[in-house]
Amino acid sequence: MQSLMATADDHRTYSIRQLCREFGATARALRFYEDKGLLTPARKGQTRVYDARDRARLKLILRGRRIGFSLQEIQSMLDLYDRKDHNAHQMAVALRQHRAQIAALKQQLEDIEGAIQTAEEACAWMEEKLAEHRPDLLPGAEEYASLMKARLNTDHTHQPFKARA
Numbered sequence: 001m002q003s004l005m006a007t008a009d010d011h012r013t014y015s016i017r018q019l020c021r022e023f024g025a026t027a028r029a030l031r032f033y034e035d036k037g038l039l040t041p042a043r044k045g046q047t048r049v050y051d052a053r054d055r056a057r058l059k060l061i062l063r064g065r066r067i068g069f070s071l072q073e074i075q076s077m078l079d080l081y082d083r084k085d086h087n088a089h090q091m092a093v094a095l096r097q098h099r100a101q102i103a104a105l106k107q108q109l110e111d112i113e114g115a116i117q118t119a120e121e122a123c124a125w126m127e128e129k130l131a132e133h134r135p136d137l138l139p140g141a142e143e144y145a146s147l148m149k150a151r152l153n154t155d156h157t158h159q160p161f162k163a164r165a
Contacts, residue, residue, distance in 0.1 A: 014050040016041075023062055033061055036071055038078065067101055 016027050033039045034048070038061055041048040050058075057078055064074040077097065080090035130138050136145065 010052050012052060013042075014055055016048050016050070019050055019055060019058060023058060025058070025062060030058070033058070033071075036075070038071065038075060067098070068105060069097070069101065073097060 014022075016030055019025065019030060020027055030039060030048075034041060039050070039054050039057055041050045041054055043049065060078060061071075061074055064077070065071075069077075077090060077094045080093055081087060127138060135141060
């Protein structure tokens with residue numbers, strides 16, 4: 001019985017500014033999603049009026065983008081929305097897509113970690129070789145050299161030891 005009754009939030013409307021503030025999105029992004037058919041706000045003159053459905057869709061769009069889904073993939077998941085079956089079909093499709101995305105992200109993470117490790121090993125090898133042959137070319141060598149030069153070229157009028165007569 002409760003699922004048939006509309007809640008107060010179902011009838012609430014939002015301005016573009018409210019949704020941008022709530023989700024940390026830009027007005028340009030919301031207009032872009034509207035142009036792509038992902039959001040369908042009503043109009044009051046020139047003003048866009050978003051409803052609870054638009055708010056829910058925006059939340060899903062932003063979550064999908066953060067996960068790495070394309071707009072087309074997000075659109076296909078949103079198109080499956082059906083309140084009558086509690087979105088079971090939408091969730092089943094989305095679950096498969098999310099699991100596939102998780103696997104892809106884990107592979108990307110593994111690839112990135114491998115690339116970082118390779119780069120770190122290359123840096124260590126180059127630093128070792130430079131230290132042997134040209135330490136003056138090591139990163140930070142110029143700052144160290146100028147600091148030492150400044151310490152060695154201090155004011156010579158101050159002499160810590162008196163000369164004996």
